[in-house]
Amino acid sequence: MHGADLRSAEAPLFRIQSCxxxxxxDINRFMNTHIDSARLRFTTSNFLGLQGLRQVALGIxxxxxxxxxxxxxxxxxxxxxxxxxxxxxxxxxxxxxYERRFGHxxxxxxxxxxxxxxxxxxxxxxxxxxxxLSVVAVKIFKVNILSPGWGLGVMFAGWTLEKRRWYYxxxxxxxxxxxxxKFAPDEKRLMIEVWLVPFAFIITGIADHLLLIRSLPGASSxxxx
Numbered sequence: 001m002h003g004a005d006l007r008s009a010e011a012p013l014f015r016i017q018s019c020x021x022x023x024x025x026d027i028n029r030f031m032n033t034h035i036d037s038a039r040l041r042f043t044t045s046n047f048l049g050l051q052g053l054r055q056v057a058l059g060i061x062x063x064x065x066x067x068x069x070x071x072x073x074x075x076x077x078x079x080x081x082x083x084x085x086x087x088x089x090x091x092x093x094x095x096x097x098y099e100r101r102f103g104h105x106x107x108x109x110x111x112x113x114x115x116x117x118x119x120x121x122x123x124x125x126x127x128x129x130x131x132x133l134s135v136v137a138v139k140i141f142k143v144n145i146l147s148p149g150w151g152l153g154v155m156f157a158g159w160t161l162e163k164r165r166w167y168y169x170x171x172x173x174x175x176x177x178x179x180x181x182k183f184a185p186d187e188k189r190l191m192i193e194v195w196l197v198p199f200a201f202i203i204t205g206i207a208d209h210l211l212l213i214r215s216l217p218g219a220s221s222x223x224x225x
Contacts, residue, residue, distance in 0.1 A: 042162060043215035050212040051098050055205030057090040062198035102216060122161050130154055133176075141180045149179045149193045156200065167207045171200040 043050060061083050068079035134150075137143035143150060153175035159168040174196065178189055 039164065039215050042164060043212060046162075047102070047212070050208045051094065052205035052208030052210075052212065053094045053097070054091055055201050055208065057087060057094060059198040059201030059205060061087045061090075062201065066194060066198075102212075126158065126161060130157070137180060141182075143179050147179060148190065149175050152193065152197065152200075153179070156204075159204075164211060165204075165208070168204055171196075171204065 065083050069076050134145045138145060153172045156168045156172035159165055
């Protein structure tokens with residue numbers, strides 16, 4: 001009887017020992033996986049900025065706000081308030097989603113840090129390029145550099161200093177060209193820019209989100225565990 005109990009107690013231990021080699025192999029295979037350290041560093045240091053679903057929510061809200069603001073008072077005001085409340089709720093819930101999937105991130109750099117990445121030299125060169133381009137646009141093309149379109153072009157261009165966010169560049173180019181070419185009157189061109197902004201936020205937000213989840217593999221499995 002004692003011998004039978006001993007064999008039954010040894011059976012689970014034998015199964016555990018037989019699993020150890022395969023477990024060690026899986027760990028070694030994971031550790032030998034090539035990791036893009038530069039990409040991982042960029043992702044973790046810009047974790048909040050890459051939470052693109054918030055940008056998508058902002059774009060959807062802007063799409064709904066444009067026709068809402070065209071309504072007569074007081075409906076336009078009430079609908080705008082409702083949209084802002086929904087945006088706030090969406091922003092909060094999306095933050096919970098990212099925290100559950102990737103964990104909590106402590107912000108070590110100031111909130112006013114440059115959102116587009118790049119070194120101090122790259123940011124300085126970008127600033128000089130923007131000033132030069134603005135001067136040329138004013139002198140040659142008679143562009144109003146204080147217009148919303150020009151400001152949006154500068155903003156989207158500033159997010160492309162990190163080469164991994166190249167998908168902001170086409171929108172920056174479109175906003176610049178709309179102000180330089182002037183193929184339509186100012187009012188019509190402004191409406192085109194207003195309708196373009198939400199789609200730009202939605203598309204770049206999706207791209208930011210995909211960059212985040214692809215740069216942090218295994219997070220989804222950890223979330224499901």
